[in-house]
Each structure stands twice: as C-alpha cells, then as structure tokens.
Amino acid sequence: MSVTGKDSYDDNNIFARILRGEIPCNKIYEDDFALAFHDIHPQAPVHALVIPKGRYISLADFGATASNAEIAGYIRATALVASQLGVEESGYRAIANCGLNSHQEVPHFHTHIMGGRPLGRMLAP
Numbered sequence: 001m002s003v004t005g006k007d008s009y010d011d012n013n014i015f016a017r018i019l020r021g022e023i024p025c026n027k028i029y030e031d032d033f034a035l036a037f038h039d040i041h042p043q044a045p046v047h048a049l050v051i052p053k054g055r056y057i058s059l060a061d062f063g064a065t066a067s068n069a070e071i072a073g074y075i076r077a078t079a080l081v082a083s084q085l086g087v088e089e090s091g092y093r094a095i096a097n098c099g100l101n102s103h104q105e106v107p108h109f110h111t112h113i114m115g116g117r118p119l120g121r122m123l124a125p
Contacts, residue, residue: 033073
C-alpha cells in the first residue's frame with residue numbers, strides 16, 4: 001500500500017459503502033469532513049469509529065493528500081465525538097491502525113475511540 005493510495009483505494013470497502021448509504025450504521029455524528037458511528041464489534045464499553053469522507057487508505061495517505069480543511073475538520077470531529085460519548089474526562093484511546101502489521105481490517109483510514117473503563121497497557125511488555 002503506497003503512501004498516497006488513490007489508485008489502490010477500494011471503493012467497495014465497507015466504510016465507502018457506509019458513506020454512500022448502502023450499508024446502515026449506528027451514527028453518532030456527521031459533518032462535511034467525517035462520519036462517526038458505533039463499532040459493531042466493540043472492544044470496550046465505548047467503542048466508536050470516526051472516518052473521513054474522502055478516499056483515504058491510511059493516516060499516511062490522509063496526511064499526504066487531504067486538504068488542510070479536511071485534516072482540521074477530521075481532528076475536530078474526532079475530539080467532539082469523544083466528548084459526546086462522555087469519555088473525555090475519564091480518558092480514552094484514539095487509535096488509527098495503519099497497514100498489515102497493525103491489523104488494519106478496512107482499507108479506509110479511520111480512528112477508533114475507546115473508553116468507558118480502564119484500558120490497561122497499550123502493548124504487552
């Protein structure tokens with residue numbers, strides 16, 4: 001997967017289909033830059049996904065090719081969703097898995113917001 005993966009972006013990935021309204025989601029928030037919804041297989045009491053509306057495969061792709069307005073809008077949306085979910089004060093994780101070794105399952109850049117309980121160490125020692 002290249003840094004700027006427009007040529008290899010899969011328009012049939014599940015997030016692209018959600019953005020087009022072909023697959024429903026349990027929406028939390030939406031604006032011009034991002035869509036946030038509850039994860040269908042939550043790994044914590046609070047587990048949401050925030051996806052940009054553009055065709056971005058990874059954080060590297062997003063950072064290299066998104067406009068400044070898209071980047072700022074996405075970051076603001078991610079922070080707003082964490083606040084709306086009530087985990088801002090107690091703490092949460094914002095995780096973006098990028099590439100094969102990180103176990104990125106959908107080839108559309110996204111951020112997981114996870115919280116609602118103590119989450120423990122990030123990685124095993």
